[in-house]
Amino acid sequence: MIVTVGSRGDVAPYTGPALRLREAGHEVVIAAQSAFADMIGELGLDHRPMPGDTRALLESEQGRAWASKGGGLRGVMTQVEIAKQLMDSVAEGVVAAAEGADVLLLQRGALLHGYLAGKALGIPTAALELFPGVPTAEFGLAGMGGKDLGRVLNRWLPRLALRMPSPLDASVKEFCRRVGLPPMGGTRVRRMMLADQDHPVLHGFSRHVVPRPADWPRGTDVVGYWWPERPPGWTAPAELVDFIQAGPPPVFLGFGSMAPGEGARLSEIVTETVRRAKVRAVVQAGWSGLTATGDDVLCVESVPHDWLFPRMAAVVHHCGAGTTGAGVRAGVPVVPTPVLADQPFWASRLAKIGVSPGSVPFTKLCAGLLAPLVSQAVTDPGYRARARALAEKVRAEDGSAAVLRLVAGM
Template identity: 50%
Template sequence: MRILIVTTGSRGDVAPFTGLGRRLVDAGHRVAVVAHPTFAALLESCGLEHWPLPGDPEELIRARARATSPEEIRALMTAFVDGLADGVADAVAGGADLLLTAFAPSPLSLTAGDAYGVPVLGTYLTPAFATTEFPLPGPAGGADLGPEGNLAAGQDRLRGADRMFSSAVDRMRERLSLPGRTSPEPLGHTRPVVHGYSPVLLPRPADWPAPVDVAGFWWPARPLGWQPPGDLVDFLQAGPAPVFIGFGSMAPGEGERLGELVTAAVRQAGVRAVVQAGWAGLEAAGDGVFCVGDVPHDWLFPRTAAVVHHAGAGTTGAALRAGVPAVPVPVMADQPFWAARLHRLGVAPQPVPFADLTAERLAAAITAALAEPVRRRAAAVAGLMAGEDGAGAVLAHVARIAEAPGR
């Protein structure tokens, strides 16, 4: 089948789909990932086709930080979402037998699937159905509000997501000559959704709709032919396992400030460190510090003593898989939620919100993460996750769709 994977956002919203895409290719499907142009090299290096999706998520983050009013932020988001709608419509018009969609663009994927008669399978990286068991990722950060409060908070989050895309969906339906103004029924009610995170980290709620599953993480693919840099290998072998420090796609433009903070924290904690630049352009200095660009987490993290990260879903999973403690420094979106889950699971100390980050607090959190009880718990959780095959669950759904009557 010709399969399109539709996703939007930062690198953490794209990288997990490289591994899922490779599994689909290996199963005989032709796969293209519909994502922003900044990820073209990543996708192509993993042997996947890329269909460009308008918009630059890094610039959007910068523009939101510069915005001086809620009206300006709304205008930025409206223009961004309108571009996504055009990109999704163009991609599906090019031909597809099946759409796999992340949660954020799912209203657009469903509308395009409706217009072109293409089935849609939800492939979500974060929980996206209201439940009494926890509030959905958002400002509450995963704090239990009680059954009624959790459900209400989740429903409010979903209504907000609907509002963000409603005008773009209306324009899209008009462009594609779909009758009426009613959007298609969201995924999960009668059509399946697979969540790509581990049930060890967050078990499936009992009150979710039957077609909604939690299957396990989709691990990013390594670029074809990738080999570790020799100087990085030498650094890792020259002393005790270092602490990894990186904030992924967060804090663009704050590299100098963060570099000074990280340098001081590493010195205070008395550890070696591998520091990843990310979108912040983070660099640190000093003895026992090595700065890197993109390095596959599945190779690097098992060689570290702990992972300091922004608690995005993908990096959260990679640290859990490696069996090393985490130091979560959440910035926004779903990150406070995952940071709270890591602490509750016993594999991380109390999260340090990015807005409150200081060298002293980071050094103290690193020291706490390296304590023996946290290290033992991290290794135990990795063992519990070892048998999961999240991508395999998606492939099983794809096989059923391919065998359905009329396909």
């Protein structure tokens, strides 16, 4: 059983390991919100519904406030309020989703409650993380943007935080009582997980993007990306194929599930960016309803990134974990526009390894800042050369095989 909660980027990466597990003879179910039932079903995988609607939450006043404040400390209080709502919905559904499971593989949004449900039901658990989820001296917590505070603070601030009361403690304690466990707050449960040798943690990204920190405990590893699967029989729209072939490789621009309700503002920025950078562009609508205008612009709905990105001159995106992986795999330069959570961490990492000329935080997004970076990414051959070299290393990894080995040993 794979349990995941969040946006499309929190669900799609797990379809790759799920199909590999099924091919190896395992019965696989993905528990996710109903919005993703069709995506899961198209791949022939079983789906169990989890309560909640992440899109509606991000479109709410709180969700927009979170995006407007960005990552780091300024967005913490809003993030906590959103986390409360997400955790309440997970609490409603995780026990029912886990019924009959032999193993629980948990994405971060379902981690606390899934771990507790596993303890209560006697089901082995493991964390499948899409970004670094264990404290280390080598960088700050990725979920808070990954800002480097120095080795001592990087390591001990998160551990100190796990000794402090949390606004989420009351709801976690109530869940403990519901499933017959001694009441524990969220920070105590997190400490238990970090110390639990029977609760392995796999990170689904490449060691060539983020090497495994030397101070991580045994059972915590970086295994390579988990690639989403395309729907069977998918073919590229003829209009898109014709557009790509009609001129120089275009630039992709999209913000995924970020910034719902901001389509009009973003569309103006994208249109002006394309004009100033003098590039052709493929613009993906995403949850914001993004559009753009111009003779050298094509607007599309959902297109598998593994098909689209390799055909681009560069990609501009919010730097969610899954989209970041797709850009790395494609071997093209990246211009990130990080919004919140782990996205600033990935943006800084891409610049550090030389496949990005820099990023524009979403809170400062404008054509004046974005267009020069797009031009640099497209015209400087060094970025593409480094991106291609990195892609060769990343494609040689097999993150799903590590999940197979994990399940076989549980």
